Amino acid sequence: MVSDELKKLFSDLELDKILGEDISSFYTVNEGIIRERQEIFKDLFENDNLFCDFEDIYVLLNSLINSFESIGISKESSLNSVLTVNAYITFIEESYNKLKHYSLKSSRLNEFLRLIKKEKENKNFDALKENCSKITNDIKKISSVTIGINLDPELRPIEAGLVSVNANSYRSGNLMDKIFSASFNSPKDYECLCPLSELGKSLSHDEISGFNYKLNKVLDKIITKGFKGLSKQSSEYITSACHEFSKYKNTFSFYIKGVRFFKDLRQSKIPITIPEISRNDYKINEMHNYRIVMSKGIKYSVANSIHFDGNTRIFVLTGPNSGGKSVFLEALVFNQLLFQIGFPILANNAQIVPFENIFVYSSSDFKNKNLYGRFENEVKWFSEKIKECTGNDLFIMDELFSGTSCDEAKDVSFYALKMISKRNAKGIFSTHIRELAKRIAFDNEPDFDNLSINSNYTVTRDIPNSYESKAVMIAKKYGIVFTT
Template sequence: MEVSNLSEFMSLLWPDLGKLKEVKQVVSEDDCMVSNLELSEIAKALSPDSIHLVSIRDILTNFSEDIDVINYRLDIVEDLLQNPIIVSCFKKILPLLDEMAIVSSRKISHEVLLQETASRVGELETYVTCILELKKAFDDAGTNLKSDGLKKLYKAVKGVTEDNIFRSMEKELPELLKGLRKISSVTLGINFNAKLNPIEFTIVSINEEPYKENTLLNRLFNKKSSEQYTGISPIVTIEAVETLKYNQVIKEPNPFHVAIFRELDKITQSAAKPIAQAIAKYIKINARLLLDIRTDMVFLLGMEKLISNMKKSGLRMCKPKVLQKEKRQCSIKGMYNINLALNMHYKDPQVDLTTKIISNDVNFDENGRIFILTGPNQGGKTTYTQAIGLTQILLQLGSYVPCDKAAMSPVDRIYTHFPVEERPDSRLGRLGEESKRLNDIFQKATGYSLILLNESLQSTSPYEGFYISKEVTMALKLLGARSVFATHFHELAEDLENLNSNLPGDSKIVSLISGVIENSDDSDLEAAKRTYRIVPGLPQGKSYAKDIASRHGLSFEKLACTLKDRDIIEEVPPTLL
């Protein structure tokens, strides 16, 4: 194998180049799904820093519906969880790859031979270090590696280390670096004009020792150090100029830095040329392999970290079984909202979340693909609806999912319709905006989509809202897409038998409720205690209304007591409801 083969396609996210070429952008950054499901929280959890955040967001909005791609990634995640030595290796070389990416993106003038040579030798040194670190980690993991992706990377890395060119470079680089690193500092002479503006400089000497900062005591008493390479002022850093390029912050050389090196290059041509000629034989060395998998590593390390954090909090994340897309099924046991869990974990990383996070089951199949979800305010409807979307996205990213057990079919797209503030510049009004967004969904969605409607059509009168909601529900049955409609229109769930019997389609509409435990006495306690359990059942609108009235101090009992306390009435009469 020749070292130049490293430029061949290698990815830890895509099994082959054909799969990558098939990918299309699933959603744009301004898609309402991104904000409704709060994908930015997932992006922050996966990204180690702001530098990689843009790349992680791109991956999140380009999730795959290809079973081969999903399983390819799932197997790699499983390997990482079972082989901490590979995780440690990835973490160790990632900063080196970041630096290599910055160096590779710079355009250094060919006139400055010394700097160009030093940069290239440094790049080769980083490359050799990363390859050897990967080789050692893979050797130690040995037969524990099961995933095709990591096996493929191991084979490529092993092939590189066995190549004669790489071995020669590995042996020769230390000497080349020793020659370059003899230049540790230069002594400059700078001329000023009458206004004390620097106008000229000259290089006084090239030194093998770096300059050091004088002691604080010597600086206070204006004493010169006895050491040769010590200044009379503190060391001042020459800051690079930061610019944004290729979606990441790039540090460009300071102009003063460039001027020094241009002059230094003239003096050191004789020393730099032999080194430049020595590394010329390695011109075919291409670090593209490592740079191509850099973002993949960031993403996979983020997944491993996410799973580990949930485990530390007492919550499970499982490897899901990926079903055929055509089945349109989703069976999840013990699902929880990953964003809710992350927020609670960040507030207190040591807390056990098993007693604080409520999990629920999800079953989309021939017995029910369209959920009408009702329940009291703050009863968990939005959390449940959002959790389904987040779990589906994590599946299609090739990640473990937040639950005890899961078997899920991919979807071709996730559509969301959550409440939004009315735009001042809108001519449609809030109801018009809601209706337009709903209509847009039906213009694009298929039977293989996932549709999440949360408190839609609340901006109009109850009669109009219910009427339109029923029309939408009937259309969802015709479409056949997996859907959740979280709503306060309890009447939607009262005529499901008629809708299921008289409308075509194999997607049955079912009623789910956000569970409550009703208070049996007439005390001032809330009429219903929320359990946050989502279970099959018909809505209990009366008890929810009573609960809402009680929470806001507007129940008959509370208002009557207020009037009695004000001596408006003598006794609190029994309620007529």
């Protein structure tokens, strides 16, 4: 079960807009599942023809499920049953014909192909085709119906009924031409004296629905007479099969959206890699931020790297205001989430640990919470998350504890990071407090290290130099003039 915090994280990074509203449900820490998804993605991403056929199969699957679900609305409808059977036959045969030529590397795709092949060779499937062939063809040929209406002496309708089901569409003609030419007898053309009206022009939505319901009811009675060949056993078979294949709908949609996303991303010439799965060592080389890559106003994306080695679990990231600290952290979280749903990431190469939880702090999350002061909200957040910590977690903290003075924040931050380290979790703490970074370097903490970001937005693993603060420059930009 995915936590509300993780769902919010997917939403904040707009992954739900990119990959679907339910994308957070695919988050997993299971290495086997991640590896399976990586294999499927690789098959579909590297073979354009296979991906096109996979998209076609998804369309057929959707058609089948929609038809099957319509039976639930009207369980007695033989018409819907016939259409579902036809959709199922088409789905099995087309899926098999499209996939049988490929040499699939993914075990899951091969498993799906074996399931399709097994269904196609099933005796029940052959019986289904034979029993349904005639009635399906007859239904496909229906192009029009003839409705008879009896009138009383004053030409008022008193009863109506279906007279015939026709293979051709009727042809509308001019009333006066027909009267004067006496061409009343043209059954082969299905000519009518005068059309009543087109649906939608004179009838409301409810009236059209009522008309369709009554017409389908009558057609259903006729079809039922010819549908007795579909035994109860066949009906149970098709129901069971539809339930089985309906499980693939969300999964297929997941891969299609993902592959489309990365195919579009490939045009930006940003590197894409499928990470190795690691138990402890964590390394991403030349990582990019998706928002920066796709931003039209930015000419190029600066790549940065991160490496939690066997000793270092906690990094303190320092740099000037608007120096790129938040952009770096966002890139890390975005790529981590992509990895844990089984997709590639935006980097040259990577070796990544699947985390049980990703705890992300951003001051914007508390801007409307006035019950407590800012600093108390920050402390409360950390206290709650450290209690939830399993050890296999990632903490991303952007300017946490900035709601108090620098001296106090330095001490609180240091002890908070020590608590994370004791639980064997990993974390990055972004701050403008250089004294915190200096303390870590001075104390020579074995689990800690420093990251600094320079004016070129490049992150390096070292003690921060005395960089020029951008605070005054930013203030002047918005009209705050400093005078002595």
